[in-house]
Amino acid sequence: MEIRVKCKCGEGECAEWAIVEPQGAVETQASSMGSGVEGLEIGNLCCTSPGNFTFTVGYHELSGTKTALKKPLLVLRKRKDDELRSRPELEVIGIIRHRILFKTRPKALISRAQCKEKKQA
Numbered sequence: 133m134e135i136r137v138k139c140k141c142g143e144g145e146c147a148e149w150a151i152v153e154p155q156g157a158v159e160t161q162a163s164s165m166g167s168g169v170e171g172l173e174i175g176n177l178c179c180t181s182p183g184n185f186t187f188t189v190g191y192h193e194l195s196g197t198k199t200a201l202k203k204p205l206l207v208l209r210k211r212k213d214d215e216l217r218s219r220p221e222l223e224v225i226g227i228i229r230h231r232i233l234f235k236t237r238p239k240a241l242i243s244r245a246q247c248k249e250k251k252q253a
Contacts, residue, residue, distance in 0.1 A: 146225075151205075175188050175190070194239075195234065
């Protein structure tokens with residue numbers, strides 16, 4: 133089967149994307165998801181210095197670095213066109229050339245309140 137791939141953004145002008153790669157799983161509470169994960173805010177990603185990032189998720193902060201991928205990846209979108217139903221066509225909407233890798237364990241931003249000792253009478 134032939135699948136056509138079109139790029140309308142021109143040479144070298146595609147949107148630059150990156151992969152955010154945390155080690156482990158990101159779990160959400162059922163109440164915050166609603167109907168799905170689309171548009172769900174997971175956390176804040178900040179660039180602290182060139183090539184270094186912090187990712188804050190809830191009460192956890194992860195530190196990571198930006199690394200280049202060996203082979204770039206394309207971000208594709210399937211075109212919806214009645215005339216092209218017999219021949220699928222994909223459109224390039226971005227290129228992924230880097231990943232932000234978080235190797236270390238998360239740092240807790242808050243800690244549990246210390247229990248006060250009871251005075252004995």
